Amino acid sequence: MPENSAGTMTPRRPAGTLYRGREGMWSWVLHRITGVAIFFFLLVHILDTAMVRVAPEAYNAVISTYQNPIMGLGEVALVGAIAFHAFNGIRIILIDLWSKGAKYHRQMFWIVIGVWVVTMLAFTPRHLINVFSHLPGAGH
């Protein structure tokens, strides 16, 4: 049916079941999500850092709004996203450039997860102690 252009075809293929990919597909999904999240962080980060050009007081005012537990938890998520994106990025480079990369992609995925868990175990407790011991009214 040649009259079926892409536009009229769209309702004919709604999603169906979710494709059941394995490690490779889910690492790609996570890489996308963390990548987009990091992009939005960087956007805000450039804007708030640029405030120092407006006025040092304005910069301080913006940064002080970040000093609360919700942003503290957000920083855990940020570090988690950046750590995964970085480690998985190395894995993707190896898949593309190392001749045995495609063969060991699954093992490399679990190494990425392992290194990520170790990183987060080292970072999260220390960071959260800092965040929650400097709460206003926490006695410090």
Next chain:
Amino acid sequence: MTLVVDEAPAGGPAPEAPIEAFTVTLIIRRFDPDVDSEPRWQDFDVQMFATDRILDALHKIKWEQDGSLTFRRSCAHGICGSDAMRINGRNRLACKTLIKDLDITKPIYVEAIKGLPLEKDLIVDMDPFFESFREVQPFLQSNTAPPKDKERIQSVADRARFDDTTKCILCAACTSSCPVFWTDGQYFGPAAIVNAHRFIFDSRDEAASTRLDILNDKEGVWRCRTTFNCTDACPRGIQVTQAIAEVKQAIMRGKP
């Protein structure tokens, strides 16, 4: 004949245990362009043996329950590549998927492959798929004539270089398992790259640089996000992502 009788226990041969049949529920995504505006799910119960295939189940439904069920199949033995479909969320050939390898305590979901225009029930329009295939020039190109009255000689090692990618049956299971292809129909897709690989690394072929140029396109190999869905889906066990990575490396080197 005598031998069989001699070996049978007294009182005649023991009755053979009947092969156990299971009731299997298939939920099939149906679409009739003359009636439906949207695809719909329909379920069927069929009696199957563990050694039967999904294709047998589809045949039983079509022959005994609903003759309007539409699907492609030709050889029914995993060679022609006609019956790629999404079975329980993964691209498989219906003729190579055994009931015993699936969890039949739950219904089995069968739907058309994704990313190509749905025509009817399990049939999609394969034209965009073959269009990409043709674009990579999947045929031997040589500027020199073969030795007189002889074939073009190739060493065993040179032949082994591209052996994996000669196995493709163009079923589209890989291309339609690719998340990039679902959202970007312009992407060449794994199958086209596999068939380019087959000639790029063939020592008798002399058009490798042309094909590498074609695949160096924005919609070429660089679209590959190494999700490995294609490698998992390939019914011939071709290491598709590996082949794509080799083409990427060949483009960076500038030669196969």
